[in-house]
Every structure is written in C-alpha cells, then in structure tokens.
Amino acid sequence: MKLKHPSNLETPLSGWGRYPVVKSYLQRPEKVSSFRKILEECGKSPVIARGLGRSLGDAALNAKGYTVLTQRLNRILAFDKKTGILRCEAGVTMKEILATFVPRGWFPAVTPGTKFVTVGGAVAFDVHGKNHHRDGSFSHHLRSLELILASGETVQCSRQENEDIFWATVGGMGLTGIITEAEFALHSIQTAYIKSHHIKAKNLDEAFALFDEYEPQYQYSVAWIDCLASGKSLGRSILMFGNHAAREDIPLQQQPEPLHLKPKPNLKVPFDLPAGLLNRYTMSIFNTLYYGKMRSKEVKSVIDYDSFFYPLDFIQNWNRLYGKQGFVQYQWVLPTEVSREALYRMLQLCSQTGWGSFLAVLKRLGSQEGWLSFPMAGYTLALDMPIRKGLWEFLRKLDKLVIEYGGRVYLAKDARLSAEAFRSMYPNFPQWLSVKERVDPHNRFSSALSQRLGVER
Amino acid sequence: MKGKAVLLIGATSSIGRALAHEMAQQGAALHLGARDGFEVERVAQDIGIRYQVPISWSTFEALDYETHPELLQKAVDNLGTLDGIVVSLGELGYQKTAQMDFNHAQRIIHSNYTGVLSILTHTANYLEQQGHGFIVGISSVAGDRGRQSNYTYGSAKGALSLFLQGLRNRLFKSGVHVMTVKPGFVDTKMTFGKPGMFLVASPKQVAAAIMKAMHSKKDIVYIPWFWFWIMLIIRIVPEWLFKRLKL
Numbered sequence: 099m100k101l102k103h104p105s106n107l108e109t110p111l112s113g114w115g116r117y118p119v120v121k122s123y124l125q126r127p128e129k130v131s132s133f134r135k136i137l138e139e140c141g142k143s144p145v146i147a148r149g150l151g152r153s154l155g156d157a158a159l160n161a162k163g164y165t166v167l168t169q170r171l172n173r174i175l176a177f178d179k180k181t182g183i184l185r186c187e188a189g190v191t192m193k194e195i196l197a198t199f200v201p202r203g204w205f206p207a208v209t210p211g212t213k214f215v216t217v218g219g220a221v222a223f224d225v226h227g228k229n230h231h232r233d234g235s236f237s238h239h240l241r242s243l244e245l246i247l248a249s250g251e252t253v254q255c256s257r258q259e260n261e262d263i264f265w266a267t268v269g270g271m272g273l274t275g276i277i278t279e280a281e282f283a284l285h286s287i288q289t290a291y292i293k294s295h296h297i298k299a300k301n302l303d304e305a306f307a308l309f310d311e312y313e314p315q316y317q318y319s320v321a322w323i324d325c326l327a328s329g330k331s332l333g334r335s336i337l338m339f340g341n342h343a344a345r346e347d348i349p350l351q352q353q354p355e356p357l358h359l360k361p362k363p364n365l366k367v368p369f370d371l372p373a374g375l376l377n378r379y380t381m382s383i384f385n386t387l388y389y390g391k392m393r394s395k396e397v398k399s400v401i402d403y404d405s406f407f408y409p410l411d412f413i414q415n416w417n418r419l420y421g422k423q424g425f426v427q428y429q430w431v432l433p434t435e436v437s438r439e440a441l442y443r444m445l446q447l448c449s450q451t452g453w454g455s456f457l458a459v460l461k462r463l464g465s466q467e468g469w470l471s472f473p474m475a476g477y478t479l480a481l482d483m484p485i486r487k488g489l490w491e492f493l494r495k496l497d498k499l500v501i502e503y504g505g506r507v508y509l510a511k512d513a514r515l516s517a518e519a520f521r522s523m524y525p526n527f528p529q530w531l532s533v534k535e536r537v538d539p540h541n542r543f544s545s546a547l548s549q550r551l552g553v554e555r
Numbered sequence: 556m557k558g559k560a561v562l563l564i565g566a567t568s569s570i571g572r573a574l575a576h577e578m579a580q581q582g583a584a585l586h587l588g589a590r591d592g593f594e595v596e597r598v599a600q601d602i603g604i605r606y607q608v609p610i611s612w613s614t615f616e617a618l619d620y621e622t623h624p625e626l627l628q629k630a631v632d633n634l635g636t637l638d639g640i641v642v643s644l645g646e647l648g649y650q651k652t653a654q655m656d657f658n659h660a661q662r663i664i665h666s667n668y669t670g671v672l673s674i675l676t677h678t679a680n681y682l683e684q685q686g687h688g689f690i691v692g693i694s695s696v697a698g699d700r701g702r703q704s705n706y707t708y709g710s711a712k713g714a715l716s717l718f719l720q721g722l723r724n725r726l727f728k729s730g731v732h733v734m735t736v737k738p739g740f741v742d743t744k745m746t747f748g749k750p751g752m753f754l755v756a757s758p759k760q761v762a763a764a765i766m767k768a769m770h771s772k773k774d775i776v777y778i779p780w781f782w783f784w785i786m787l788i789i790r791i792v793p794e795w796l797f798k799r800l801k802l
C-alpha cells in the first residue's frame with residue numbers, strides 16, 4: 099500500500115516541469131458546498147485552484163497564499179445518452195471520463211496529450227488536441243460553466259449568459275474564479291481504436307507538404323520532429339495521422355467487444371536521472387534511433403486510443419527523466435503565412451546552438467475565440483528543454499522571433515516569459531483585464547504565473 | 556456484491572463515498588443516507604451515471620432518532636429488498652472544546668455512537684427476522700485505548716466497537732454477519748493538514764480493503780492491516796507507563 103502525507107501546512111509545490119518550486123498553503127474541499135467556508139478561511143490571502151498540476155510551470159502555484167486542490171470535487175452530475183452532453187464537477191479527470199464513457203461509445207471531443215488533466219484545467223487553459231484545426235479547442239465544445247467569484251457568489255456562464263465572464267474564464271488560467279462545474283459535449287465512437295497512418299518526412303518542406311496533402315482525410319494529426327537534424331535534413335520528422343476506427347476496421351478478435359481495452363502495465367521512473375544525461379549527444383542518438391526505427395516510408399496500423407493519444411502516460415512521472423533541476427516546454431504558434439519561414443529560422447537556431455529536445459511536437463492549429471486562449475490559425479511546435487545554464491538567454495531569442503512573426507507562447511507550458519513579451523503576444527489581454535478587474539477587483543485569484551506576468555497592478 | 560441491496564449511511568463522508576463507488580462498481584444497488592441533502596444527491600447522481608446501478612437517497616440526521624425507522628423503510632421500499640447496511644459517519648470534534656463544553660462532548664458521543672446505535676438497532680432487527688444479511692460499522696483505532704488527545708471521540712468509538720461485538724454475538728445464529736472496521740489515519744477532511752499524521756491511507760485504499768474483508772467475512776478488521784500491530788503495542792503498554800505518555 100502506497101501512503102502519502104497530506105498537509106495544509108506550508109507545502110512545496112511545482113508544476114509538471116518541476117520548475118519553479120514554490121511554498122504554498124493547501125486547502126482541499128471535499129464538496130463544492132464547502133468552497134465558501136474555505137474562501138473565508140483563506141482571509142485576504144490570494145487563492146489559486148489546482149487540478150492535477152499538469153501545467154508545466156507556475157500556473158497552479160501560489161507563493162503568496164493558498165492553493166486549493168480540486169481533486170476531490172469529481173462528481174459526474176448528468177449525462178445525456180442521446181447527445182453525449184456531460185455535466186460534471188471541475189475536478190473530474192480526462193482519465194475518469196475515458197474510463198466511464200469509452201465503453202459506452204463516447205470520446206472527449208478534445209483531449210490534450212495526457213489524460214491526467216482535470217476538466218477545470220482543460221477549461222482554464224482552453225486546451226487543444228490533435229484535432230484542433232478541425233474541431234477547435236475545449237471551449238468549442240463547452241456549453242456552460244459554473245464559477246465561484248471573488249465575492250463568494252456562484253454564477254453560471256455560457257455564450258448566452260454572462261458571456262464576457264465565459265470568454266474570460268476559458269483560457270483564463272483560474273484568475274476569474276474557481277470553476278465548480280462544466281457542461282460539454284463528447285462525440286460518439288464505434289470502437290476504442292484508431293486507424294493510424296505514420297509517414298516519414300525527410301525535412302521540413304516535405305512535412306508541410308504532407309500535412310497539406312493528408313489533413314483533409316484525417317481528424318487527428320501531429321508530427322514528431324528531430325530538432326537536432328541539420329542541413330538538408332532540417333525538420334526531418336514522422337507525421338502521425340489518425341481517425342477513429344469503425345468496427346470492421348479492427349482485428350477480428352477485438353470485434354465482439356470493440357469498446358473495451360485490456361489494462362496495460364504502467365512503468366515508473368524510480369529516481370531522478372542525473373541532470374546532464376539528456377544532453378545534445380544522447381538526444382541526437384535518441385532522435386536518430388526513433389526516426390530510423392520506422393523502416394518504411396509509411397506505416398498504417400490500428401492501435402488502441404491510449405497508445406495513439408497518450409503514449410507518455412504509460413510512464414508515470416516521466417518528468418523525472420529531466421533530473422532535479424526540472425524542465426520547461428517551449429511551445430509557440432505562428433500564423434500560417436509565416437510558419438514555414440519562421441520555423442526554418444527557429445529550428446536552425448536550435449540545431450546550431452544544440453538546444454534540442456527529446457520531444458518536438460508539431461501540430462496544425464485553427465483559429466480560436468477565447469481571449470487568452472493559445473491557439474491561432476497556424477503551426478505550433480513544442481520543445482522540451484531541461485533547465486541548464488544559458489537556457490533563459492536562448493529562449494529570449496526565440497521570444498523575439500515569435501513576436502516578430504506575430505506568434506505567441508503557450509502559458510500552460512511556460513515558467514519564464516516576461517510581462518512585456520506576454521503583452522505583445524496576447525493582444526486581447528486588455529479586454530480580458532477589463533473583466534478581471536470587474537469580477538475580481540482585489541485580485542483574490544492570483545498565481546505565481548499571474549504575478550510574474552504582471553496581471554495584478 | 557453483484558445484485559446486493561445495500562443501505563449506506565454517511566455517504567457524503569470520504570470513506571463512505573469511496574465505499575459506495577466500490578460497491579456500485581461491483582454491481583450493488585444502493586440507497587444512500589446523509590444529512591447533507593444537496594451533496595448526497597450529487598453523490599448518487601455520480602454513482603448512478605458511472606456504474607449504471609439502481610441508486611436512491613434520503614436525508615439522514617444521526618441525532619433525529621425518531622426518523623430512523625422511516626429511513627429504513629424507505630431504503631427497503633426503494634431497493635425492493637435489503638441485504639445489508641454500512642455505517643460510515645462520525646465527528647472527530649475538538650477534544651479541548653469537549654473538555655470545557657458538555658454540549659460539544661454530547662454531540663460527539665451522539666453522532667458517533669447513539670445515532671449509529673439507533674439506526675443499527677432497527678436494521679439489526681429487520682435483518683435478524685429476515686435471517687440473512689450483513690452489518691458493517693466503521694469504528695476507529697481511537698476506540699482501542701483512551702488517549703488525552705481524543706478520548707471523547709475515542710470513548711464513543713470504543714462504545715461502538717463493543718456494541719458491534721455484542722451484536723455480532725447475538726446475530727451469529729440468525730446468519731447475519733457483523734463486521735467492525737477500525738481504520739487508522741485516512742486522508743479525509745478529518746485528518747487533512749493536521750499535524751502528527753503518519754501512514755495516511757487514501758479513502759479508495761480503505762474502501763478496497765473493507766470490500767476485501769467483507770468478502771472473507773472478517774469480524775474485526777484493522778485498515779490498513781499494520782494498524783493491528785500498532786494497536787497491539789499501544790494496548791499492551793502497562794497503564795502506569797501509558798498515563799505518563801503524551802499521546
């Protein structure tokens with residue numbers, strides 16, 4: 099039996115990237131109706147909600163006051179079998195939604211690359227999946243929210259009701275209030291499997307061409323890029339496309355129970371790896387092997403949804419691979435017109451300076467409505483970067499390029515962007531701020547991230 | 556558990572809710588009782604949607620003794636039958652307050668003991684007459700020996716353990732199984748953030764262990780199991796020494 103010691107005494111906390119580590123007082127309501135009492139107990143100190151802490155940096159941390167854990171607020175409140183509309187508390191996890199509804203033929207309309215996120219976290223960063231260019235982000239399928247404001251008042255909001263609070267809360271990083279309930283749509287599936295299609299691209303040009311060619315046929319698409327390849331191979335990658343499989347697509351022995359998967363073993367990283375282990379040489383060996391492992395140009399296969407959407411979830415706490423110092427993920431998006439040129443420059447910079455990454459993920463995004471939502475029509479690339487000397491200087495160079503090309507950095511992955519750079523990247527910030535100042539004039543809701551970005555003046 | 560009809564009292568407690576999930580997952584039909592009507596409805600909705608089992612609920616205030624027969628009847632009506640009852644409620648209270656304020660002490664005693672005794676008395680008679688069934692009462696390791704830090708709560712739990720023991724003895728011949736559960740520290744609002752906690756188990760772990768013990772028809776079970784050994788040691792310390800300890 100694994101045992102933990104909980105404590106609302108001052109507790110060190112971090113995001114998934116394990117940087118920064120910040121001490122905070124913890125609260126953990128067991129039911130939504132105790133929120134009011136808890137907010138009273140917090141007095142005047144600032145408060146921030148925390149789901150599963152899968153944001154990489156400092157979004158769910160609060161050095162100046164309380165962090166409120168939502169993990170026990172996970173009741174599913176209503177499900178409509180005809181429309182797939184689900185209403186639940188904000189602490190329900192993607193994992194629970196999958197376990198409950200996949201066997202009944204329903205799948206989240208949008209899911210990030212890990213199932214260890216809460217609904218609250220998915221709303222607060224308006225997360226996107228491999229289908230964003232087609233299906234939009236989480237908010238696109240969101241019908242309504244229930245929120246506790248700084249005044250202690252509970253409000254409902256949607257596109258029709260309190261719509262400014264709705265648009266400020268999706269992508270609002272927990273800063274407008276505490277989300278208690280959300281109502282959103284699932285979409286129907288016939289099987290728990292994905293018909294996947296992997297294609298190798300020699301370089302960035304070919305990758306872009308393949309995206310254009312295949313995207314119309316597939317609901318999901320993503321590419322893994324080898325950031326350390328240079329010269330003619332710059333941007334060599336493996337593109338992965340997929341569609342939900344129909345019953346007749348899957349192997350015969352699975353067909354009687356097409357919606358059920360056998361449980362798989364989990365792996366664990368038992369200790370922190372030495373920080374220097376993931377250096378440019380080991381990573382480039384990894385990337386060469388990964389790329390070389392796929393022998394033919396294309397592979398088509400039928401795989402279960404876990405392997406397609408959540409390959410990293412098989413290894414618990416894989417964040418320990420980056421050592422004690424932790425890591426950040428640098429994820430940015432660039433408008434379509436400039437994506438190719440800008441990506442060339444940025445990847446060149448990476449391969450010249452050796453600031454590579456194990457996982458470099460390239461995705462196409464569509465446009466987005468939420469005021470602080472990350473997506474915009476264009477391409478997004480995400481690089482994992484272990485924290486080492488010189489990283490901040492290097493990322494500031496990338497920031498400059500991102501701003502120059504009219505793109506932005508994803509705050510769910512960030513731990514270091516400056517307040518000025520943030521303002522240049524998020525042009526709707528003033529609009530968002532006007533709602534924040536109205537519903538939370540004294541900055542009751544505040545995180546290490548909002549403090550860093552100078553949201554409170 | 557499949558197809559069993561269970562009345563679960565204290566369904567809004569962390570352990571009670573975890574148990575309800577565990578039982579529903581194994582196919583039991585449930586009637587939930589708790590004093591917080593708003594919350595117990597949500598708990599029932601959640602379980603009904605997740606596990607697609609028959610589920611209903613009523614409000615239950617441990618201290619309103621005269622409402623208890625009605626609650627039992629409602630459970631039987633809703634479930635169509637009754638195979639067993641689980642009681643998971645209690646109030647730790649504040650020992651210091653209980654020393655100064657008898658009303659507080661009384662609340663602790665009645666919530667943990669008298670209220671539970673009342674509902675179990677009615678249910679025991681029902682099950683005895685029926686000739687089969689089970690009763691699971693959640694007591695505590697705190698009832699094994701009086702300690703200055705929580706002896707009011709401890710005395711109520713100790714009384715509950717004795718009551719369950721007597722009931723087990725009485726009901727044995729009628730085929731009704733009575734199980735006493737003695738959890739150690741569990742990660743709930745009773746313990747969250749309190750200093751001096753160690754070896755804290757999650758409600759889910761505790762619920763799974765209780766289910767296992769029910770299947771093997773244990774009489775008295777410490778959860779997690781190592782609390783049996785911890786309490787054995789605590790119980791054998793001679794009183795002349797024990798009274799000098801700061802526990």
Ligand SMILES: Cc1cc2nc3c(=O)[nH]c(=O)nc-3n(C[C@H](O)[C@H](O)[C@H](O)COP(=O)(O)OP(=O)(O)OC[C@H]3O[C@@H](n4cnc5c(N)ncnc54)[C@H](O)[C@@H]3O)c2cc1C
Nearest residue numbers: 149150151152153210211216218219222225226271272277
């Ligand atoms: C391996 C991995 C893959 C990922 N893949 C993707 C991806 O493909 N696409 C994508 O968009 N993101 C992705 N992410 C990021 C992740 O989806 C987001 O950071 C998400 O917000 C994490 O959810 P959480 O429940 O862990 O939230 P936390 O990290 O705990 O919190 C994130 C934010 O949500 C707020 N919040 C949480 N609950 C509430 C609530 N109840 N009320 C108000 N505010 C709340 C917090 O205050 C904080 O600002 C990935 C992360 C990891 C680790």
Ligand SMILES: NC(=O)c1ccc[n+]([C@@H]2O[C@H](COP(=O)([O-])OP(=O)(O)OC[C@H]3O[C@@H](n4cnc5c(N)ncnc54)[C@H](OP(=O)(O)O)[C@@H]3O)[C@@H](O)[C@H]2O)c1
Nearest residue numbers: 567568569570590591617644645666695738740741743745
């Ligand atoms: N947590 C531990 O470490 C621990 C250790 C040993 C034993 N236990 C025992 O395990 C059981 C469950 O504990 P828990 O920690 O899960 O509990 P909990 O979450 O603290 O909840 C206690 C529950 O008891 C209910 N309750 C209290 N007084 C009541 C009354 N007069 N009438 C009706 N309901 C009343 C509460 O109802 P509301 O929801 O309306 O408040 C609540 O649901 C209790 O018997 C407890 O003594 C717990």
